[in-house]
Amino acid sequence: MTDPLRICQWLQDSQFGTALHESTYMFPLIETTHVLGLAVSVGLILMTDLRLVGAFMRDQPVSEVTVQLKGWMWSGFAVMFATGALLFWSEAAKCYTSPTFRWKIVFLFLAGLNAMVFETTLGRAISSWGALSVLPSRAKFAGWASLICWTGVILFGRWTAYGMK
């Protein structure tokens, strides 16, 4: 039972997984909610990244953007994550064997890692550099890395869906 594929197959074949997969309305409804939750959370992440790379609200400190939007970004993220987990549950074995899904998870992991490194290093001292007219290059790098990672998540996420139905 330690084989991930068998665990995924078991999840997919579980009563709940099967019910989700076979329902006419639940799957499309969950997937639509997933995309709209994504638009809120990734949309707000995007606006934060655009601030970091110096394209949005340049005349305001970085923290003005990050602090005030953080709660909304996480709310959208929670919706996206919960619906994503349900979608995975209903097609776990298919996802596990899908190369595009694996790429999606790699980019998701990198996006998370980038955010975590940023939060625990630069993010801690945001008051010392966040108002500078030219941001430290590492802050810009974090912004670009996030933009690229999330583009990858969306690209491979949509691509995964093509292979499913």
Add this chain to the structure above:
Amino acid sequence: MKALAHLFRWFEATAIGTAIRDSTYFFPSIEVVHLLGLVLLLGSLVVVDLRLLGFGLRRQSVPYVAKAVRPFTWIGIGVTLTTGTLLFLSEATKCFGNPAFWFKMAFLTAALLFHGTVHRIVTASRGTGSLGVKLTGLVSLALWFGVGLGGRAIGWV
């Protein structure tokens, strides 16, 4: 209605429509760009509409936030309209018989009109907190998310 159906068949027969339909990669690639444009469009609108509702960037004024997000909203509209037109050309007759497509077009028309008129005027004024201002944010979000919902539904209906 018959003339419209004829027009949609003509759309689908255009060189661009045919090229996209005949390729394995064109449609998915264009759709991914369409989705990225949508994220930029909705992301920038969520920022300004939350502000109208009294949330998010509360320490900045409404006109300031509106001006800051505007270029990104327009880039998002430009990208989604361009890629959306290409996707439409490749499957125009399928869209013609698809209620979700007409739902989306109705919401898109309303959203664009609202954005260019009421939304534009309200976000230019400094008055905040009134019911009208909050309603503007709410209607804007409802219309644009309606467009997104209709768009996803085209593939399901």
